[in-house]
Amino acid sequence: MANDKISLNALIEEAEAAKLSLNAYLLPQSAAELEITEEELLAKMAQMLKVMEEAAAYGLTGVRSHSGLTGGSALKLQNAAAQPGFNKLLGALATDAVTYAIAVSECNAAMGRIVAAPTAGAAGVLPGVLLALKKHCNLTEEQLARALVVAGQIGLVIAARASLAGAVGGCQAECGSAAAMAAGAAVDALGGTPAQAGTAVSIVFKNMLGLVCDPVAGLVEVPCIKRNGGAAVQALLAAEMALAGIGSFIPADEAIDAMKWVGDSMPCALRETAGGGLAQTPTALAWAKAWFERE
Numbered sequence: 393m394a395n396d397k398i399s400l401n402a403l404i405e406e407a408e409a410a411k412l413s414l415n416a417y418l419l420p421q422s423a424a425e426l427e428i429t430e431e432e433l434l435a436k437m438a439q440m441l442k443v444m445e446e447a448a449a450y451g452l453t454g455v456r457s458h459s460g461l462t463g464g465s466a467l468k469l470q471n472a473a474a475q476p477g478f479n480k481l482l483g484a485l486a487t488d489a490v491t492y493a494i495a496v497s498e499c500n501a502a503m504g505r506i507v508a509a510p511t512a513g514a515a516g517v518l519p520g521v522l523l524a525l526k527k528h529c530n531l532t533e534e535q536l537a538r539a540l541v542v543a544g545q546i547g548l549v550i551a552a553r554a555s556l557a558g559a560v561g562g563c564q565a566e567c568g569s570a571a572a573m574a575a576g577a578a579v580d581a582l583g584g585t586p587a588q589a590g591t592a593v594s595i596v597f598k599n600m601l602g603l604v605c606d607p608v609a610g611l612v613e614v615p616c617i618k619r620n621g622g623a624a625v626q627a628l629l630a631a632e633m634a635l636a637g638i639g640s641f642i643p644a645d646e647a648i649d650a651m652k653w654v655g656d657s658m659p660c661a662l663r664e665t666a667g668g669g670l671a672q673t674p675t676a677l678a679w680a681k682a683w684f685e686r687e
């Protein structure tokens with residue numbers, strides 16, 4: 393599974409050698425590649441963050457999807473979490489991350505505007521994590537914009553070495569990649585080292601490897617919306633372990649390559665065709681039949 397395409401490990405080693413954070417190392421490179429200034433790149437990232445915030449706010453209005461299959465879950469979770477007697481089993485930050493992730497996914501299912509980070513189906517994960525960090529860790533807009541630069545570079549490496557599409561690599565390539573991007577960004581935003589960011593990426597793929605793509609009726613709703621919430625928690629879990637100094641036996645590049653290998657091995661039925669998994673359960677098939685007849 394050797395792969396000589398662009399390497400996250402190499403970027404990490406270069407940043408460590410330069411004694412820079414990952415965002416400080418990547419920002420000038422990314423700006424140069426896009427032929428814009430660093431300030432312009434950060435402004436673009438800040439604009440994306442604004443769209444993410446608006447998407448979460450729209451989702452939290454309780455919006456429902458066009459099909460009627462999903463909607464209202466983010467608002468339900470937010471309302472429940474605001475009750476004094478509600479047990480936040482995950483803790484306040486993680487509960488908020490799940491809420492925002494689901495809210496953005498519900499916005500997507502309702503045809504609202506989202507940032508495909510890296511795809512529409514997985515658009516909730518990165519905002520879920522970043523907006524929760526903003527609220528609970530008092531991160532500035534610039535810190536978040538820089539974290540998005542890191543997330544973007546991680547996504548580029550995954551796209552080059554493997555895939556970001558559920559139709560190619562299953563949901564591990566969509567929600568898994570989004571979680572890896574969010575985990576690396578979170579580590580960097582919270583002051584972790586480049587090596588720790590790489591560890592977080594690797595931990596995410598270890599925990600999400602093999603996740604199939606099985607949307608009910610081919611709609612990006614079930615299980616996609618709740619999976620965004622789950623992936624946000626996976627990202628936080630990986631970031632926390634990495635920040636605690638826990639290492640990863642498998643380096644990030646190799647974990648990404650393993651994700652590609654698993655994706656290539658998946659049958660078509662589990663790659664966005666709605667031909668397997670949850671999409672083929674009796675409940676899903678009955679709903680899909682009724683919906684297709686209605687439409």
Ligand code: SF4
Nearest residue numbers: 513558563566605616
């Ligand atoms: S299940 Fe498939 S369509 Fe849904 S988020 Fe995952 S990869 Fe995307």
